[in-house]
Amino acid sequence: MTISLIAAVARNDVIGRDGQMPWDLPADLEYFRRVTMGRPVIVGRKTYEAIGQMLDGRRVFVLTRDEGFRCDDCTVVHDVVDALIYTGMIGGEVFVAGGAEVYEQFLPLAERLYITRIDADFGGDTRFPTVFWEDWREISREKGPRDERNLYDHWYIVYERKGAFGAKARGAKGKGRPGQRRPAKSGRPGTGARRNR
Structure with a gap:
């Protein structure tokens, strides 16, 4: 079983405001649907209440x-262990789709991160948890469309955990935003042709 986190994250790490995504980006919703279709998806109760109607075609586990x-x-599952037991019986890749507290609980167990990096700042009350980027390597990057329906530049970036399973606590060193550039000696994923943040 592979545990993967999937999230759309603004440039300032915001992922939500008042229980909703603070942007309208249909292309990202289609990407989410395409990547997770047919797979088990774990969400918190508030996230389920916000997007549950969009999770058809997937086996949904609500952690509350x-x-x-x-x-x-x-x-319905009431702790991480129960969620792992149920999804482990299905096997394959399991997606964790929020909210912030659920991401934080599963981040130490995750082997992949599917990050839609939105090139804009938003006001919000929910942020993606801190990631120690030296533990991860970027394995793919795809530019999303910008048009009359998708008003923000965005990238679909997949990261894979390096080496041994499980992250180590390292204090403040290594903190940063998904897709943000860092000096090469640090080993943090860069942003390709994008400007430094």
Whole structure:
């Protein structure tokens, strides 16, 4: 089983505002659908309530502390261990799709990150957790479309964890934004032709 986090992240690390994404980017929603279709998806309760209607065609696991929460089209789990047991029985690649607390819980277990990096800053109350980028290498990058329906430059970037499973706590060193450039000696993923952040 491979655990992968998938998220759209603004240039200033914002991923949400008032329980919603603070941008309208249909191309990213289509990318999310294409990448996760047919795969198990783990989300928190608030994320499920916000995007649950868009998760058809996938086996959905809702991680919540609310013992009374029920849903007709998902499996409810109450901790990370339960989520791993249920998704482990399915196997393959398992996607974690938010929100922030769920990302933070699964980040130490993740082997891949699918980051849609949006080249704009947004106001918001939810941010993607800190990633120690020296633990990761970029394995693919695709420029998303910018047109009348998709008003922001954005890139679909996939990272894979280097070496041994599991990240080590390293304090402040290595913190940064997904796709942000760092001096070459640090080993942090760069942004190709994009300007430094």
